Amino acid sequence: MSHLNPTEALRDSDGDQAGAPTYSGFGDFRMTRQRKVVYDVLMAERDHPTASEVFLRAKHVMPGISLATVYNCLETMTHAGLVKQVNVDREASRYCPNLRPHAHFYCSECQEISDVDLHLSASTATPWSLPEGAKIDHLEVSMKGVCPDCQARVLEKSR
Amino acid sequence: MSHLNPTEALRDSDGDQAGAPTYSGFGDFRMTRQRKVVYDVLMAERDHPTASEVFLRAKHVMPGISLATVYNCLETMTHAGLVKQVNVDREASRYCPNLRPHAHFYCSECQEISDVDLHLSASTATPWSLPEGAKIDHLEVSMKGVCPDCQARVLEKSR
DNA sequence: CTTGAGATCAAGAATTATTCCAAATAAAAA
DNA sequence: TTTTTATTTGGAATAATTCTTGATCTCAAG
Missing domain, CATH: 1.10.10.10 (Winged helix-like DNA-binding domain superfamily/Winged helix DNA-binding domain)
Structure with missing residues (x-):
């Protein structure tokens, strides 16, 4: 804040x-x-x-x-x-000023990247368990798929 | 299996x-x-x-x-x-035959990449919540830090 | 105000991973 | 076997990024 x-x-x-x-x-x-x-x-x-x-x-x-x-x-x-x-795959790096912990969602339809908030605290559960004794400096989560807007359009067409 | x-x-x-x-x-x-x-x-x-x-x-x-x-x-x-x-950052792509869902941990000390199992099922909690209606095809989780072995060595030295 | 040291900028060359291309080869189908 | 199609190859081409070098700028000291 x-x-x-x-x-x-x-x-x-x-x-x-x-x-x-x-x-x-x-x-x-x-x-x-x-x-x-x-x-x-x-x-x-x-x-x-x-x-x-x-x-x-x-x-x-x-x-x-x-x-x-x-x-x-x-x-x-x-x-x-x-x-x-x-970074998404090996494409050109992109930059953003969003400093909150967040993941990136890349839409393969419209090629847009959007932010997805990450809730990382000592208490929140993660789908992974780190090896004992490791120290984490950076965490990067990126997803590829179809964003809600494009998905709606796709479903629309196939009707 | x-x-x-x-x-x-x-x-x-x-x-x-x-x-x-x-x-x-x-x-x-x-x-x-x-x-x-x-x-x-x-x-x-x-x-x-x-x-x-x-x-x-x-x-x-x-x-x-x-x-x-x-x-x-x-x-x-x-x-x-x-x-x-x-893919880790924009470095050369690496390839692995581990087909189970897993994240990658890159150790900045020894430059080795290791696998970290991901437990993804409909029920497991994730630290993110996807926008309503999005379709996910791929999920990539990568971490950068110091692996247990190197971390031990580092701590050893600073004693 | 001038000067020196160190940071920053700029233009283009160099690098690196990767893709593209066209011709040669190998495999599958007929 | 002959034909068809997929794959392999070596080299050229590409694209993003880094490097290099000299010019420019800022700060602080004299």
Whole structure:
């Protein structure tokens, strides 16, 4: 819940030419103009764009930004824990700013990815039992199937 | 448990030169010599090799086999449901012949992947609740962390 | 205000896993 | 056997991502 929007750490956030903005560290890294753009782009739509899609969107705001930089920003922010990297099979990584524990549902009909909340606490039951003594850093749950909307459409057709 | 070893469908299974073996379809595809080799290689060790690793192992048995063929075989067999493709992040896909529902645990210390059984039945609780009306075809659960062995070693050192 | 150190950005080359292609070969069907 | 179809192969092509290198930027010290 209470999680400071990291871009608030950026003073002087108007335009991208005017007087050079003053930067300010956020956590362990500098919230530069390009990083802010990338982050804002991710926050703007709650979908799961690939790096190239982020790149395209970022160019609207900052035409000079480079793909390499977008990759850099995404990696930095992923490490910093501001965004999550989502992988479905071996397709291009996707990124999302949803920080709550969640799984991803990939619809093979409309190719959209949606979030599915995960309820993980010491008490909730899981369908797996970990080997004694293992330490878990990351858990990734991804599902592939047909989303409710598409499923409805499919059933409709076959009537 | 009772799951016919698919290579048993191959008559004349000795050597790979002798008189041309007689082939026989298995399910929907031909169990060719190279497919048998790839499958046997996977069954031989219960680890999670990448396509290149499978390729290397397969060459011991059939020196002339090509990487493209290994990829083809793995894809065919994955579709046929004989092997599972395992993806961890965007690293090279790995393959395993464990057909039971299971998750994968990737140890960031020893880089080994191990299987974690999944108990999925209509009755078992899951930490997620699916959107009403969705149809699930595949579920992939993968974890990253430190396996019991490495964890023990780590704790040992820090004492 | 200038300078130095270190971080970040950018453009393109390089890498890596994987797929595609077209020709050769092998297996199944006739 | 002959024909038909599937499979194998080696190499080229692709796509996402990483690497490299020099330019640029920020912060803090002088």
